[in-house]
Amino acid sequence: MNNIGTIKELEKKGIGKSDIIKKIFSFKIGIIPLGVYLALLIVVFALLARGIMPNDMLGASAIMVLYGFTCAEIGKRLPIIKNVGGTVIMATFLPSYMVYAKLIPKQAVDAVTTFMDQTNFLYVFIACIVVGSICSMNRQVLIKAFLRMMVPLIVATISATAVGIGVGTLLGVGPYKTFFYIVAPIMAGGVGEGALPLAMGYAAILGKDVDTLFAQVLPCIMLGSLTAIVLAGMLKHIGEKYPQYSGNGALLKSGGDDEILKLAKDGNKANADIKIDLAKMAVAGILAFTLYLGGVFVNSVIGLPAPIVMLLAVVIAKAAGAIPDSIEKGGYALFKFIVTAVTVPLLLGIGVAKTPWEDLVAVLINPRYLIVIVSTVLTVVVVGWFVGKRMNMNPVEAAMVTACHSGQGGTGDVAILTAGGRLGLMPFAQVATRLGGAAMVTIAIAILRMIH
Incomplete structure (x- = not known):
C-alpha cells in the first residue's frame, strides 16, 4: 500500500508511470542499469537451466559480468567491509567460496575456467x-x-x-x-x-x-x-x-x-x-x-x-x-x-x-x-x-x-x-x-x- 501511495503522490506531481518505470530501471548494479541487468540475468539462467550455455568467450563473459558486478555490489554495500576493499574482496573471494559450495552451476564454472586458462x-x-x-x-x-x-x-x-x-x-x-x-x-x-x-x-x-x-x-x-x-x-x-x-x-x-x-x-x-x-x-x-x-x-x-x-x-x-x-x-x-x-x-x-x-x-x-x-x-x-x-x-x-x-x-x-x-x-x-x-x-x- 505504501508503494501505491508513493506512486500516486508522484503522479500528482506530474510524474507519469512511464517516467517512474524508467527511473526504477535506471538504478545500477555496478555499471549495469537494472533493466539490462535483469535481461542478462534471465538469459544466463535460462541457458544454464537448459544446459546450453556456450563454453566460449561470449558465454564466459556473460557469466563474469553478471556474477562479478553482483558480488562487487554486495561488497560495496556491506558495513565495515566496504571500507576495506569490500568490492574487490567480494568480487574475488566470494566467487571462490561459491565454487567450493557449488552455488555456481558447474557449466558456468567450466566456461569461466576455460576462458581464463586458454585465453x-x-x-x-x-x-x-x-x-x-x-x-x-x-x-x-x-x-x-x-x-x-x-x-x-x-x-x-x-x-x-x-x-x-x-x-x-x-x-x-x-x-x-x-x-x-x-x-x-x-x-x-x-x-x-x-x-x-x-x-x-x-x-x-x-x-x-x-x-x-x-x-x-x-x-x-x-x-x-x-x-x-x-x-x-x-x-x-x-x-x-x-x-x-x-x-x-x-x-x-x-x-x-x-x-x-x-x-x-x-x-x-x-x-x-x-x-x-x-x-x-x-x-x-x-x-x-x-x-x-x-x-x-x-x-x-x-x-x-x-x-x-x-x-x-x-x-x-x-x-x-x-x-x-x-x-x-x-x-x-x-x-x-x-x-x-x-x-x-x-x-x-x-x-x-x-x-x-x-x-x-x-x-x-x-x-x-x-x-x-x-x-x-x-x-x-x-x-x-x-x-x-x-x-x-x-x-x-x-x-x-x-x-x-x-x-x-x-x-x-x-x-x-x-x-x-x-x-x-x-x-x-x-x-x-x-x-x-x-x-x-x-x-x-x-x-x-x-x-x-
Missing part, C-alpha cells in the same frame, strides 16, 4: 592497463617517481623479510621454513612469475616434486595478497578521513616537486578534456599487444619475463618522448575503458578459476602462518608509508604501491589498487611486483643453493 586474458588486461596508464602520464613525473619508488621498495622488502623471519622464529615455525615457504613466496611476484619458478628452483635443489612444493607456497601467496587488499582498502579510508596523507592517486607530494606536481595536475586536466577517439584507442591497444608479444620473444632469448620487458619498453619510450600525442590520448581512453568495464568481471574470473577456497582455508586455520603473513605484509605497508613520506611522496600512495610487492602478481596489483581506488598507480605497482618479485625469487633460490 591468457589476464595478460591482455595488464598489457592494456600498463601501456594505457603510462602513455597518459606526464613524462617528467614518470621518470622522477620511478626513481623514487625504488628506495621505499628496497627498504620495505628488507624490513619485511627481517620481521617475518623474526615473528616466525618466535612462534616456532623456524627461520628456514619462514623465509623459504612464507616470506619469499609472499614477495615473489605472484603465481606464474613467482610461485612456479620458486617451486621449480626449490625442486631442482632439494630433489622434491614441483607440485608438492607449489602447493605449499601457493596459499601463503593468496593470503598475503588478501591481506594487502584489505590494507589497501584501509589506506583508502585513511586517505579520505585524513586528506593530508593522500595525493588522491598522485604519488609525488608538493614541496620540492611543485613543478612536477603542476605538470601532473595539468596532465590530469588535459586527460579529463580528451574526447574519446575509438581509432586512437585501438592503436594504443595494438601497441600494448605488440610490446607484450615483443616481451615474449625477449623472454625466449634471455629469460626476462614478458611483462617486465613490456613495462621497461613502454617506460623507456615514454621517457625518451618517443610516443606520439595521438597514442597518448588513445592510451588514456583505453585505460579508462579497462578500469570501468573490465576490472570487476576479471576479478570474478580470478576468484572462480585461480583461487581455490580450500587452499585459503588451509592457511587460515594455521594461526602461526597467519600471524607471520600479516606481520610481513603489514611491515611492507608501514615501511612504505614512512620511507615514502621521507622521500616527499604521499604516504597513502607510497604504502599502496609497496603493498603490491605482497600481491598475487598482476592479479594482486589489480585487486590491491582497485581496493585502494588508485588503478592509475599500476605502472609503479608493476615495478614493485615484477622487478621486486624477480629479485626475491633470484635471492631465495641463490640462498637455498648456498646452504644445500
